[in-house]
Amino acid sequence: MTTALDPIQVMKQEVARAAAARVSSGMVVGLGTGSTTAFVIQFLGDRLKSGDLKDIKGVPTSFQASVLAKKYGIPLVTLDEVETIDLAIDGADEVDPQKNLIKGGGAAHTREKIVDALAETFIVVVDSSKLVDRLGSTFPVPIEVLPMAIAPVSRAVVKLGGQPELRMGVRKDGPVITDQGNMVLDVKFSHIDNPAELERTLNNIPGVVENGIFVGVTDWVLIGEIKDGQPIVREM
Known part of the structure; x- marks a missing residue:
C-alpha cells in the first residue's frame, strides 16, 4: 500500500477513487490508459468484487487497459457491441483552464479520443502538476x-x-x-x-x-492535490 511518503502516488490514488465512485451499476465505462487510470480500474474491480457495483462493462483504450481490466474482473466489450458509452475516465498530460487537453504520453491517444469523444460524460483524472495556463507549455x-x-x-x-x-x-x-x-x-x-x-x-x-490535442471533449476534471499534508480532490 502506498504511504504518505509518496505524495504523487497518494494524489493519484485519491483522485482515482473519486472518479471510480462516480460509476453506477449497469454503466458502460471507457477505461483510460496510464498510471492514474490504472488505479481507477483497480478501484472499479474492488467495487465489483465487494458487490457495491454490478453489471458494468468496460471499453478499453489500450492493451494496457485491457490487461488491467481482465486482472480486476471487469467484463470488456468492443465499440461494435455497445450503442453508447455512459462514462469515460482517463488521464491527461496537460489540462488548460478551458479543460482542453494534451494526451498521448502512453501513445494511446487515438483510441482514447475515439472512446472519450463517444462518452456521454468524460472525466479527466490528474494530479495538480498537469495543470497549465496554455497547452504545449510543458508537453509536446x-x-x-x-x-x-x-x-x-x-x-x-x-x-x-x-x-x-x-x-x-x-x-x-x-x-x-x-x-x-x-x-x-x-x-x-x-x-x-x-x-x-x-x-x-x-x-x-x-x-x-x-x-x-483534445478540445471540447472534457466534462469534468478531478484534480488530486496535497493541502496541509493531506491529499484532497477538487473539481474543475
Missing part, C-alpha cells in the same frame, strides 16, 4: 503517423512551426509502435494559440492518424 503534442509517412509528415509539421521528434522505445531498440502498428512524433510548438485549429490542421496532414 503527440501525433500518431503511418510509418511510410514519417518523413513527409515531419516536413509538414516543421512548416507549421513545430519541432518533431520520433518517439523511441525505452529498453527497446527502435521507435515506439502504437497498438495500431503506427509510430509517434512528439512535436514541440513554441506556443499554441488556438488548440482547436491546430488539432484540425494536424489531422488534415496526409499520413496522420490522430493527434493528442
